[in-house]
Amino acid sequence: MKGPFKSLAIAMAKGFVRDKATLFFAFVFPLMFLVIFGLLFRDIGAEKMKLGAYGDGEVITALERSGVVELERFATAAEGEAKVRDGDLPGLVEATGTTVVLRFAASDQAKAGTVQGLVAGVTQQLNVAASGQPPKYDFRAEQVEDSSLKSIQYLTPGILSWGIAVTAVFGAAITLVNWRRKQVLRRLRLAPIGITPILTSRVVVTIGVAVTQALLFIGVALLPVFGLTLSGTWWLSIPVFLSGVLAFFAIGMLVGAFCKTEEAATGAANIVVLPMAFLSGTFFPIDLAPKWLQTVSQVFPLRHMNDGVTDFLVRGKGAEALLLPCGVLLGFTLVVSFIASRVFTWEES
Amino acid sequence: MTSSGAEAIVVDDIHKSYGDLRAVDGVSFTVDHGEFFGILGPNGAGKTTALEIMEGLREPDRGSVRLLGIDPFPRKVALLPRIGVQLQASAFFDKLTAREQLETFAALYGVGPARAAEMLELVGLTDKANTREDKLSGGQRQRLSIACALVHDPDVVFLDEPTAALDPQARRNLWDVLRAIRERGKTIVYTTHYLDEAEILCDRVAIMDHGKVLAMDTPAALVRGLDAPARITLERGALTESDAAALPGADDVSADEQSLTITTRTPAPLLTALAERGTLDGLQVRTATLEDVFLHLTGREYRA
Ligand SMILES: Nc1ncnc2c1ncn2[C@@H]1O[C@H](COP(=O)(O)OP(=O)(O)OP(=O)(O)O)[C@@H](O)[C@H]1O
Ligand SMILES: [Mg+2]
Numbered sequence A: 001m002k003g004p005f006k007s008l009a010i011a012m013a014k015g016f017v018r019d020k021a022t023l024f025f026a027f028v029f030p031l032m033f034l035v036i037f038g039l040l041f042r043d044i045g046a047e048k049m050k051l052g053a054y055g056d057g058e059v060i061t062a063l064e065r066s067g068v069v070e071l072e073r074f075a076t077a078a079e080g081e082a083k084v085r086d087g088d089l090p091g092l093v094e095a096t097g098t099t100v101v102l103r104f105a106a107s108d109q110a111k112a113g114t115v116q117g118l119v120a121g122v123t124q125q126l127n128v129a130a131s132g133q134p135p136k137y138d139f140r141a142e143q144v145e146d147s148s149l150k151s152i153q154y155l156t157p158g159i160l161s162w163g164i165a166v167t168a169v170f171g172a173a174i175t176l177v178n179w180r181r182k183q184v185l186r187r188l189r190l191a192p193i194g195i196t197p198i199l200t201s202r203v204v205v206t207i208g209v210a211v212t213q214a215l216l217f218i219g220v221a222l223l224p225v226f227g228l229t230l231s232g233t234w235w236l237s238i239p240v241f242l243s244g245v246l247a248f249f250a251i252g253m254l255v256g257a258f259c260k261t262e263e264a265a266t267g268a269a270n271i272v273v274l275p276m277a278f279l280s281g282t283f284f285p286i287d288l289a290p291k292w293l294q295t296v297s298q299v300f301p302l303r304h305m306n307d308g309v310t311d312f313l314v315r316g317k318g319a320e321a322l323l324l325p326c327g328v329l330l331g332f333t334l335v336v337s338f339i340a341s342r343v344f345t346w347e348e349s
Numbered sequence B: 001m002t003s004s005g006a007e008a009i010v011v012d013d014i015h016k017s018y019g020d021l022r023a024v025d026g027v028s029f030t031v032d033h034g035e036f037f038g039i040l041g042p043n044g045a046g047k048t049t050a051l052e053i054m055e056g057l058r059e060p061d062r063g064s065v066r067l068l069g070i071d072p073f074p075r076k077v078a079l080l081p082r083i084g085v086q087l088q089a090s091a092f093f094d095k096l097t098a099r100e101q102l103e104t105f106a107a108l109y110g111v112g113p114a115r116a117a118e119m120l121e122l123v124g125l126t127d128k129a130n131t132r133e134d135k136l137s138g139g140q141r142q143r144l145s146i147a148c149a150l151v152h153d154p155d156v157v158f159l160d161e162p163t164a165a166l167d168p169q170a171r172r173n174l175w176d177v178l179r180a181i182r183e184r185g186k187t188i189v190y191t192t193h194y195l196d197e198a199e200i201l202c203d204r205v206a207i208m209d210h211g212k213v214l215a216m217d218t219p220a221a222l223v224r225g226l227d228a229p230a231r232i233t234l235e236r237g238a239l240t241e242s243d244a245a246a247l248p249g250a251d252d253v254s255a256d257e258q259s260l261t262i263t264t265r266t267p268a269p270l271l272t273a274l275a276e277r278g279t280l281d282g283l284q285v286r287t288a289t290l291e292d293v294f295l296h297l298t299g300r301e302y303r304a
Helices: A002-017 A020-040 A058-066 A077-086 A109-131 A151-181 A184-189 A195-221 A234-258 A262-279 A291-299 A301-313 A319-343 B047-055 B098-108 B114-122 B138-150 B168-183 B195-201 B219-226 B241-245 B267-277 B290-298
Strands: A049-055 A069-073 A091-096 A099-104 B007-018 B021-032 B036-040 B062-067 B083-086 B156-160 B187-192 B204-209 B212-217 B230-235 B250-255 B259-264 B284-286
Touching: A002 A020, A002 A151, A002 A195, A002 B098, A020 A151, A020 A195, A049 A058, A049 A077, A049 A109, A058 A069, A058 A091, A058 A109, A077 A091, A077 A099, A091 A109, A099 A109, A151 A184, A151 A195, A151 A234, A151 A262, A151 A301, A195 A234, A234 A262, A234 A301, A234 A319, A262 A291, A262 A301, A291 A301, A301 A319, B007 B047, B007 B187, B021 B047, B021 B062, B021 B187, B021 B204, B021 B212, B036 B047, B036 B195, B047 B062, B047 B156, B047 B187, B083 B138, B098 B114, B098 B138, B114 B138, B138 B156, B138 B168, B168 B187, B168 B195, B187 B195, B195 B219, B195 B290, B204 B219, B204 B290, B212 B219, B212 B290, B219 B290, B230 B267, B241 B250, B241 B259, B259 B267
Parallel strands: A049 A069, A049 A091, B036 B187, B036 B204, B083 B156, B156 B187
Antiparallel strands: A091 A099, B007 B021, B007 B062, B204 B212, B230 B259, B230 B284, B250 B259
16 A cells, blocks of 8 residues: 555645645745735834933933833933924933933823833832842742734734645645546546545645645744744644644545536635635734624634644643644544545546 | 456446436447457447446446456456556646656556556657656657556556547557557457558457447458448549440449549459559559448448
8 A cells, every 4th residue: 555655645746846836825825924914013012112311320221221112312401302392202311420300291191101110110220229238029020921922923823824724725625626527536446546545645745735834934934033932832733733734634625526627626615715714813813803703713623723823832832722623623624524525426427 | 367267358238328318228249368359439439438337437227247257346456457447538647747647557556667667668658758748749648548558567458549639650659559468468448430440450349339339240251241342443544434344343333534433343353454454553442441331330421
């Protein structure tokens, strides 16, 4: 069984690699979305506040070192004050000698408050340090992973899942239809091989392509321009990823079993994948959608693949979170494969 | 040769209907081991349907088939390595070169890639080894498709119109290939529209029309059975009509603007007489062919 399996897998892999349009839609097209959205939304949630600075007191140095604000220095205090008055800056810190003055614009209350708290905090810290006494209250800031991620953190799993879903569905469906239409399936029936090497070779090629896509998309997202950071449990996303590939492969088989021509299969695959892509958090976090839509989207395997991959790739959830996405995706695979096997025919008529 | 008896294929009264259409309507014949058997007939005669029933690709509505002693339907995996099939529409993998197609098919039968080069050589496609299937000409595809059917060295070969779409040269080359396969003791069943070709290649032919076998025998016996006269044609003016009628064995003489045609059942003495007179200008001898057999059997002209 090794011979037929291997040769069919090679035949399919070559067919895939030699088709420029398929390559484009598998690799370049999703990557375009990743790059465009990645750059477009790069600064959202990560933008630093600007603050005017005049003088050279210790407070200014400390503010600069905190990395929380971006300082814009002015040669005269009047110049900086003008900027604040114009609303270009939320505030100006004048630190000369031991006096620290913060001039702020009241127009933006929230920013004014933040700026005041920040400058006051830094000044108090310096005061405590100057007193030589250990601080009575120990204060530490610890970051908690919250659900509102930096955009690249949800874009990567979303576009990854979507790109893989599209490729798996189309790959399986088009191969099946093409082979049936071109009589390859009948010809394979005349060879002494079972259905197993035909199916497994196609599954293996689909997984191989999906892994390549994943490496490419994650690799690009990890570049400093995009700044993806992987969580410690990123490797737990692999089972979710594989279950997802199988689910979409099964959908492709179902589409291929139903459709008689490549055009029909392309249309049907689009009808299946497009709504899923929009409603499963591919391009925007599904949490932003209305509640009812979030519920509806639970029926889509892409939603579960997307959530599952996000949970491990970037949210760092533990192994217990594997159960839901893997269970749903594998269950989906079984049901859809069963229907596909009922509908499937070797010949056109 | 094998335990399956003297006949490679036994077809017994097979029927196949598509709705009201009787594609195959009671066909019976046997093909011996090592025989070159041709199925002839116009479009829609039922050749492909009959062939696919023999291959086990279709189930007959009625009747039975024994292929190497085994009923080929439903699919018998043990039988498959022993038969080679070229389907009427060539079946190729997308975007693979000629060599890769052959290597892939070879692997399906557990045959190593070395056979691929051999097969390319056999069908004269060595220089197209690295050409993609969709870049081959119709005739080249046809030859590749035959090579794919032969790659695992089967005992019984089914070829559905292997010489369709070939130029005369390629057709003749393919005849050599088919003869070479036969020399190796293989059984060949093939369909064709070319009556002249079947006459040259086949040990026996079955002439089909409307799902039925109209006649089946060696091509020579079928032609002989017609008892049709030979027609000798000469240039007009080489001979007068009355001189022609006086020639030994001349049954009938007719003439038109360009030519004079003498009908005879004994062409040998008549040709000798013509040679003695030195009137051989533009001489053509036409004896009955399978085409005449077809015309006789169906009452209509053969249109390939
Ligand atoms: N799958 C099918 N469904 C319905 N009718 C069919 C089918 N296959 C063949 N037929 C009909 O059966 C008849 C015989 O077809 P078949 O393909 O056997 O003819 P053929 O002798 O091989 O013709 P050709 O020389 O054109 O290849 C035709 O009238 C055809 O329309
Ligand atoms: Mg046919």
